[in-house]
Amino acid sequence: MSRITINSLEAKKKNNAKFACVTAYDASFAKLVAGAEIETLLIGDSLGNVIQGEETTVPVTLEEMAYHVNCVARGLIGEENHPLLIADMPFMSYSTAEQALDTAADLMQAGAQVVKLEGGDWLLDSVHLLSERGINVCGHLGLTPQTVDSLGGFKVQGKTPETAKNILNQAVSLQDAGARMLVVECVPIALGKQITEALEIPVIGIGAGPFTDSQVLVLYDLLGISPGRKPRFVKDFLTGNNDGISGALSAFREAIISGSYPEKHHCFE
Numbered sequence: 185m186s187r188i189t190i191n192s193l194e195a196k197k198k199n200n201a202k203f204a205c206v207t208a209y210d211a212s213f214a215k216l217v218a219g220a221e222i223e224t225l226l227i228g229d230s231l232g233n234v235i236q237g238e239e240t241t242v243p244v245t246l247e248e249m250a251y252h253v254n255c256v257a258r259g260l261i262g263e264e265n266h267p268l269l270i271a272d273m274p275f276m277s278y279s280t281a282e283q284a285l286d287t288a289a290d291l292m293q294a295g296a297q298v299v300k301l302e303g304g305d306w307l308l309d310s311v312h313l314l315s316e317r318g319i320n321v322c323g324h325l326g327l328t329p330q331t332v333d334s335l336g337g338f339k340v341q342g343k344t345p346e347t348a349k350n351i352l353n354q355a356v357s358l359q360d361a362g363a364r365m366l367v368v369e370c371v372p373i374a375l376g377k378q379i380t381e382a383l384e385i386p387v388i389g390i391g392a393g394p395f396t397d398s399q400v401l402v403l404y405d406l407l408g409i410s411p412g413r414k415p416r417f418v419k420d421f422l423t424g425n426n427d428g429i430s431g432a433l434s435a436f437r438e439a440i441i442s443g444s445y446p447e448k449h450h451c452f453e
């Protein structure tokens with residue numbers, strides 16, 4: 185596999201080839217992700233939930249994100265396969281375009297290759313500024329965990345024709361502003377498909393149906409070790425896998441590439 189770039193992911197999209205994405209937050213798991221040839225690794229602010237035991241991602245700070253990005257980046261030094269590293273910009277670290285640039289600089293210097301931010305139209309100036317300065321940006325639409333309270337909880341987004349159209353328009357605007365990738369979370373299958381077809385940039389889905397260019401899961405969800413109620417899109421790839429964690433990661437990637445994950449019961453109509 186060697187070193188994955190956004191250009192190689194765009195080429196995959198053009199060739200209708202899927203790729204995988206998983207979160208990781210430390211050097212040891214980063215090495216296992218690379219060993220499984222998973223193409224993209226997200227240092228997600230979901231670390232607030234799965235590492236820090238917080239109820240939401242809101243308390244996660246920029247310093248904590250940079251620390252985990254650096255742990256992952258160091259873990260990949262000398263690895264034959266190097267997934268593309270996407271880092272979440274944490275809550276309120278990109279409330280203006282200038283602040284977004286400072287935050288992105290910190291995360292890139294810690295080892296990120298792409299920065300991800302949650303939201304639509306209000307972010308267009310920031311996305312434009314970052315991409316103009318040569319920083320790869322990944323958008324995040326649909327269910328945006330940093331603003332879960334204003335969305336009224338962890339609910340499927342874009343269920344009505346109006347809200348679906350709004351999300352689709354925002355996806356196109358983010359691409360036009362310079363975003364190079366997009367995460368779409370918890371939307372009906374039809375909307376996930378429509379967004380993926382409308383955009384030239386790779387679209388990574390989570391609870392967004394089987395038609396997105398890629399799927400992402402939180403590492404601890406795919407290993408079946410996250411406590412509490414499981415979201416519908418989660419699948420445990422570890423239980424019953426004789427090759428342990430490496431086997432589970434490879435099975436996750438193969439299931440995405442072959443199209444056997446997600447199944448209908450993992451998706452929203």
Ligand code: KIV
Binds near residue numbers: 272367402
């Ligand atoms: O923080 C995270 O892990 C994420 C994914 C769930 C998409 O944003």
